[in-house]
Amino acid sequence: MGFIFELFWMILILSFFIPFLKAQMxxxxxxxxxxxxxxxRKSRVITLIHRQESMSFFGLTFGRYITIEDSEEILRAIKLTPPDMPIDLIIHTPGGLVLAAEQIARALCKHKGKVTVFVPHYAMSGGTLIALAADEIVMDPNAVxxxxxxxxxxxxxxxxxSVLEKKNINEIDDQTLILADVAKKAMNQVREFVECLIKPKVGEEKAKQIAEMLTSGTWTHDYPITVDKLKEMGLNVSEEMPQEIYELMDLYKQTEQRRPSVQYIPAPYKGASETEQKWTL
Known part of the structure; x- marks a missing residue:
């Protein structure tokens, strides 16, 4: 009985330490x-990667987004970088606080060395704002x-x-009017900031067109803007993604707590004949 009790405690202790050791590795x-x-690349590499936390509380995982803490850390990293050294920022995020994204974008714009933003999968909302601050955006062909x-x-x-345009102002409640006032100010602020970011790269007239397109509600907030669309806008976008960045993203995968939604054999297949040979016993 004593042996079973000791074994139980050993298993319990190991169950706490193994995830910690795995996270450290x-x-x-x-x-x-x-x-x-x-x-x-002879550069400073900074990552801004937001996925659900692999360390969970009672089995519940937590989503992440751009926060003030993120901007503080990235600003420190930029400050530690020599002025002429290139910066490579790897972004994978659904977005987040506008204040934090603007802080990061401003700091990248002020950096004298070349700034490259890599988007292996997606950088939405605030992530897009940061990407626009780069001298070059490198995206996977399917990234958005x-x-x-x-x-x-x-x-x-x-x-x-749009509510103000469709209804008589006397029929609109005070809360909606207040939201509309804040909305107008927010749109003007973001539009002006985007123009400021991209004007040195595409010119004043083109910058106004792009800023209007991105901020005026042309698309829904989760609309995926593809590589081809960004090139049409006149932005400097490349598809030459280094293999090391894909390998780095593999190290941010979620731990398997349930049946995985996606499974495949993690090996590149170069051709049908070679694939058939691999599966022949």
Whole structure:
């Protein structure tokens, strides 16, 4: 009985320590790969990767987004970087606070060295704002950015303003009028900021057109803006994604707590004949 009791406690202790050790090993692998990429590109590599936390509380995972803490850390990293050294920022995020995204974008614009933003999968909303601050945006051919229409109290700012056009002002409640006032200010602020970011790259007239398109509610907030669409806008977008960035993203995968939604054999297939040979016993 005593042996079973001791075994139970050993298993319980190990169940706490194994996830911690695994997390530390993954962190070491990430840092090693980041350093490898820095040496290859002679740059400072910074990551802004938001996925659900692998460390969960009672089995509940938590989503992440751009926060003030993120902007503080990235600003420190930029400050530690020599002025003429290139910066490579890897972004994978659904967006977040406008204030935090603008802080990061401003700091990247002020950096004298070349700034490259890598988007392996998606950088929506605030992530798009940060990407626009780069001298070059490198995206996977299937990666996307997103519109920059501000969200006020959970509603798109352009949609709130459209209420004023469709209803008599005497029929609109005070709360909606207040939201509309905030929405108008937010849209103007974001539009002006986007123009400021991209004007040195595309010219004043083109910058106004792009800023209007991204902030005026042309699309829904989750609309995927593809590589081809961004090139049509006149932005400097490349599809030459380094293999190391895909390898780095693999180190941010969620731990398997339930049956995985996606499964495949993690090996590249170069041709049908070679594939058939692999499966022949």
């Amino acid at each position: 993954e962190r070491s692998h990430r840092l090693a790969l980041i350093r490898q990429l820095e040496i290859k 950015l997103g519109p920059l229409d501000p969200q006020i109290a959970g509603y798109p700012a352009p949609s709130i303003l």
